[in-house]
Amino acid sequence: MFDSLFILNKQRRIIIEKHWKSIISGSILYDFNEKADTEDEGNIVPFTPLLNGKYYAAHIYRNGVYLVAILKNEVLPIMVIEFLEHIYKTIKSYFSGFNENVIKENFVTIYQLLEEMVDNGEPSLTEISMLKNIIPPPTIFSKVMNTVQIPKNLISGKTPLTPSKIPWRREGIKYNGNEIFIDLKEEINIIQECSGEDVNDTVSRGYIKGTLLCDSKLSGMPEVRLTFKNSRVLEDQSTSFHPCVRYAKFLKDRVLSFVPPDGSFKLMEYMLDVSSHQNLPVYVKPQFYIRNGEGKLDVSVTVKRTNGKDVEDLKVNIGFPNNIQNLKINSITGVNRFDQDGKTVLWNIGNVMSNPAPQLFQLTASFTNPENVDLNEYEKYITVNFKLNMYTFSGLKVDSLNVVENYSTYKGFRSISRAGQYILRL
Structure with a gap:
């Protein structure tokens, strides 16, 4: 997949470099830095050719740190970006954070992780729970012992790993109390x-x-069996599964049957198309008027039936052109705040209690356009944020969760839905 990996700080200086297929000089980053200098920080094109296409650079930017993979051959960009994202999440999970200081303080462990996660440039062992059994996350005690050079096998307290036929789960796992929790999270993204x-x-x-x-x-x-209500929403959609899922059984019976990894992991991910606001819990309708140097914006927000769930933290952000003047805002419900510098209005409606009947909230803004410029040439937008607990946009729900083992298990399930990129362009 890739030949080398460079981890850079915010100033794009090398903190860690790791090579697999061949050693690539850090001087190649001059070309990357030159491209980065022409872009806003963190907004560089994530997959870009270097040295006239001789190499390619794929990168992500997280918390002031760049993870840059260098490739000699062009591959599907999303594969490399997704793997870099997994490396970032693994480091973050190991050290409960991800920034320049964390990387510098734990560079030895990070080198060990990269050795296990990548084999000759290709993804190898990526399951975090298995990595933590091979390379224990550092503790204050282990750091002290390392400084006085006491052998790790005397302080780890861990028994050697027992070989397992299942690559994502080791043998001999024991808990005094057995439990499994499922979280179903959905995010709606709309551009209108x-x-x-x-x-x-x-x-x-x-x-x-x-x-x-x-x-x-x-x-x-243990074998875990999970069934859904309204599983038909997953038909003919883009769905991906953790390797532990018995895919053939899911296709046949719509049952997720699996032997889970130990700890936290992503069991399934899916994407569903949205063509209208018809079935969404929050509907926003703007009307924008401009006549004779004066303008008016009416925004109505309708909260529909939400199956008895409250809409929480409902916020509407409105961006106006910079050249408007005398902006006046009026809303009966919620609190609105105007940012003069950014010409934006934050309308905080807050929590909306569930109601069988639709609930309507309105905001009106009036302004002048003294120079009579064409406002259609300027960016005007509305973004919406909200969340609902124990609710899903798609209607997908967990019906049953069973653990096939000879012990009692505590089981829990919750769901949360929120707005992601909910944008209306005026």
Whole structure:
């Protein structure tokens, strides 16, 4: 997949470099830095050719740190970006944080992790729970022992790993109390073009991204069976599974049957298309008028039926062109705040209690356009944020969760849905 990995600080100086197929000089980063200097920080094109296409650089930027993979051959960019994201999440999980200081303080362990996670440039052992059994996360005690050079086998307190037929789970796992928790998270992303007074329900781009997370603390080699209500929403959609899932059984019976890794992991991820606001719990309708040097914006927010769940932290952010003047805002419900420098209005509606009937909230803004410039040439937008607990946009729900083992298990499930990129362009 890639030949070398460079971890850089915010100033793009090398903190760690690791090579697999061949050693690539850090001087290649001059070309990367030159491209980075022409872009805003953190907004560099994530996959870019270097040295006239002789190499390629894929990168992510997290908490002031760049992870830059150098490739000699062009591959599917999303594969490299996704693996870099997994490396970032693994380091963050190991050290309960990810920044320049964390990397400098734990560079020896990070080198060990990269040795296990990457084999000849290809992903190898990526399961965090297995990595933590091979390379124990550092503790204050182990750091002190390392400084006085006491052998690790005298202080680790861990028994050697027992070989397992299942690559993501080791043998001999035991817990005094057995438990498994499932979190279903969905995020709605919508971009809608609203031209002046002409507003319709069609979205130019919309999808729901769902993630099923599992936290397993179970003894032995248990089989877990999970069934869904309304599983038909997953048909003909983009769905990916953890390797532990018996995919053939899911295709046949729509049952997730698996022997889970130990600890936290992503069990399933899916994406569903959204073509209109019809079935969404929050609907925003703007109307934008401009006549004779004066303008008006009416924004109505409708909270529909939410199956008895409250809409929490409902916020609407409105961006106006910089050249407007005399902006006046009026809303009966919620609190609005105007940022003069950024010409943005934050309308905080807050929590909306569930109600069988739709609930309507309105905001009106008036302004002047003294120079009579064409405001259609300037960026105008509305973004919406909210969340709902124990609710899903898609209607997908967990029906049953069973553990096939000869011990009692504590089981828990919750779901949360929130707005991601919910954007209306005026």
